[in-house]
Amino acid sequence: MRTTPEATDTRHPPPFRRLWRSVSGGVVSAPLWPRLQLALKAALAAGLAFFIAPFMPGSAADYPYxxxxxxxxAMYENVSGSLRQGVQTLVGLALGIGLAFMLFSLGEPTPVTVAIVMGLGVILAGLPRIGSGSDWIPTAALLVLLVGGHNPDEFSFGYLVQMGTGVTVGILVNLLVFPPLHFKAAALSIAELRLALARQLWDMSKALNENWPPEHEDWSRRSDALAASARSVRLAVEKADASRRANPRRRLHPRDMELDYRNLRDLERVTFHVQDVTQVLSDVIWAEDTPFVVPDEYFAQLAEAMSAVGDVLHSIEEESTERQLELVETADAAVKDLTRRIGAEEAATDAPSAVESILLSLHRVLRIVKTTGA
Incomplete structure (x- = not known):
């Protein structure tokens, strides 16, 4: 269709490169440090629990492991998770031990009675709100049967006391030794998604200035990746929210999680509209059964509008509020100018134009940014 020379990509200013390096570097290193921190705290908790174990009363001292x-x-990535997981485990253990004693009350274990108790254990494991404790119900029952032998009372007491001691130590270590706050990961994820959306608009703008069909088509395959990124951001924000519950460090590091959730919801909406533009443009270029076209006379102005909206998304991470407002006004003017031009001119082709659909999505992105600051 088009034979214009490929445009030089000048839409990535130096500040973008600086922020991109900082975000990408943070994202690469982010998963490593929390795992290392969790491993160190787990090692500390296990060592302390084993040190305390011999001092437990009665027969419990015989089962220090x-x-x-x-x-x-009980070691979990956040304090509230440790509390929940620890309590659920102890509840599951108590139920499993109760099942084992029910089996002993029926006489010596037989294949039939063991099968009955294990079946009941699996049924109890489906109780609501028992969570991670569900796996421990049949496990505890079997341990009492196999390890308890002829002294199920002593074993059950020692098993439950020592597990309770370990759970308590694990919760206290997680609570007192730098309880993690995952605010930085959430902020980086939000910033990364904004930059990815800006890059997508810039790349589509560049495609409009290339020879058609464009040689660079990787942007047309990013729709699913953008959706996956949005889901990852939601998980990161929810993880950050969970990390502050029951966490004493939250007072020293306050964060407006409501703002993070608003930004998340707005970015999810922006992602939807950018995906729509991606699908429309890729269908116009490559889908043989698509009747819609982008008339040649609108290519340059549509590319300018796309690029301007990408600049707006990028500016939220990089620029001052005043500069952001300037870029929003520029992008809004570009979208409105092309909309007015289309309304005033007669179409040069009989095929329906896809430009109006793209402009509508760009307008909605700008409206989200103007009303919420996404």
Whole structure:
């Protein structure tokens, strides 16, 4: 269709490169440090639990290895998760031990009675709100049967006490030793998605200035990747929200999670509209059964409008508020100018134009930014 020379991509200013390097570097290193921190705290909790285990009363002192197991069970990526997981595990253990004693009350274990108790254990594991404790119900029952032997009372007491000790140690270590706050990961994820959306608009703008069909078509395959990025951002924000619950450090590092959730919802809407533009433009270029076209006379102005909206998304991470307002006005004017031009001119082709659909999506992106600051 078009034979214009490929345009030089000048839409990535130096500040973008600086922020991109900082965000990408943070994202690469982000998963490593929380895992290392969790491993160090798990090691500390297990060691402390094993040190304390011999001082437990009565027969419990004979089963010290269950204390570090309890510490590991309770070790979670946030404090509230440790509390929940620890309590659920102890509830599951108590139910499993109860099932084992029910089996002993029926006499010596037989294949039939073991099958009945295990079946009941699986049924109890489906109780609501028991969470991670569900796996421990049949496990605890089997341990009492297999390891408890002829002294199920002593084993059950020691098993439950030592696991409870370990769980308590694990929760306290997670609470007192730098309880994690995942605010930085959430902020980086939000920034990364904004930059990805800006880059997508810039790349589509560049495609409009290339020879058609464009040689560079990787942007046309990013729709699913953008959706996956939006889901990752939601998970990161929810993880940050969970990390502040029951966390004493939240007072020293306050964060407006409501703002993060608003930004998340707005970015999800922006992602939807950018995906729509991506689908429309890629269909116009490559889909043989698509009747819509982008008339040649609108290519340059549409590319300018796309690029301007990308600049707006990029500016939220890089620029001052005044500069952001300037870019919003520029992008809004570009979208409105092309809209007015289309309304005033007669179409040069009989095929329906896809430009109006693209402009509508760009207008909605700008409206989200103007009303919410996404």
């Amino acid at each position: 269950y204390a570090p197991l309890g510490a590991l069970v």
